[in-house]
Amino acid sequence: MADRDLKNREFVGRGLHFPLRVDSHGRLALTRGASEVEESIRVILETAPGERVMRPEFGCRVWELLFDPRNAATEAAVVEYVQDALKMWEPRIDVLSVTLVDDPNLDDSVMLVQIQYRIKRTHDERSIVFPFYIMDEPAE
Template identity: 55%
Template sequence: MRNREFLGQGLAFPLQFDSSGRLALVGGERDIEQSIFIILGTAPGERVMRPEFGCRIHELVFAPNNAETEGLLIHYVQEALARWEPRITVQDVLVSPSPDNDAMVLIEIRYQVKDTHDPRSIVYPFFLMGEE
């Protein structure tokens, strides 16, 4: 019971309805995965009533795809998840080019769920438009 309470439950993202017509809920590890995507997908200043929420990776959309940008992506992801997702410990963040798209990098986040010590990873695709 303790694990379930710690991991929590939240609205499914994107919003959807269950078979009874109510807003669908997700819990446990799936809730954490969706939370990570919400944090990384939100630029600071975008959320009403909590303008500091989000991740600064959006500042890099027009940055060149080079080692400096890769380092900033890693830093911004670690910083945002440490601040906004208390249920996990980030173990590593890796950035690699997408094999299918030159404008995309794949951000792999390796983390551990604090309450269960369950190691997990998730890949977040991010587009770099390059310098204009």
């Protein structure tokens, strides 16, 4: 069983910790397994297309909505753009759902995007909540 778990972790992979930091041995810190996948999801969602050198199409179009008003059309676009970006750029997962979470303690400029996904190799189902902020102007 331990051998199988090791193979699954190797398939899921490892990568540089984001944001970059140094480990206790003075080397760049790495993440492995499910943590690597979660960091990859965050990098995809936090990157606007055009920001990444040599791969200008990489990222999530959600940042195009930064100055749009918060309404049903904007909320639907957020869900669509997140789904599309993850399906395009994170082949290690199946996106199960992308929904907006209502939190009465937050103002309308914050949208909490809940992403439920399954790591293909391990069948491990996980969830992550990503905050997206818009510059919605208050109604007069």
